[in-house]
Amino acid sequence: MGNTLSQIENLPENSIENIIDKYTEMNIAHPFMEGNGRTTRIWLDLILKKRLELCADWSKINKYDYLEAMKLSVTDNSRLKSIIASALTGEINDREIYLKGIDYSYYYEENE
Numbered sequence: 001m002g003n004t005l006s007q008i009e010n011l012p013e014n015s016i017e018n019i020i021d022k023y024t025e026m027n028i029a030h031p032f033m034e035g036n037g038r039t040t041r042i043w044l045d046l047i048l049k050k051r052l053e054l055c056a057d058w059s060k061i062n063k064y065d066y067l068e069a070m071k072l073s074v075t076d077n078s079r080l081k082s083i084i085a086s087a088l089t090g091e092i093n094d095r096e097i098y099l100k101g102i103d104y105s106y107y108y109e110e111n112e
Contacts, residue, residue, distance in 0.1 A: 008022060008025045008029060014051065016085055019052070020081045023040060023047075027040050027073070038102075038108075041108075045098075045101060049092045055091070056084055056088060057101075058104035059100050059104055067108065
């Protein structure tokens with residue numbers, strides 16, 4: 001696991017495509033099922049903010065489309081890239097966007 005995390009850490013973060021590739025790899029490598037999605041979505045937003053001065057407005061991402069794209073991302077993350085890219089915003093310091101993101105993270109994890 002240590003080598004895998006080192007490899008993921010060294011992946012580039014200079015474009016949305018590279019960042020989503022890194023996000024996909026971290027999701028695959030994350031060892032815990034519970035909290036995996038919430039943790040990696042917050043991690044993704046932190047990288048987006050730091051590298052591109054963007055973050056995802058998770059309220060614009062349909063739960064079922066996102067979950068399906070995450071399942072497919074193991075072999076092809078193009079749909080995931082499209083879904084997240086369409087919800088990016090430059091409002092990185094907007095407290096409401098940040099808090100909505102956390103709320104939506106719990107919503108994505110709810111069983112129905």
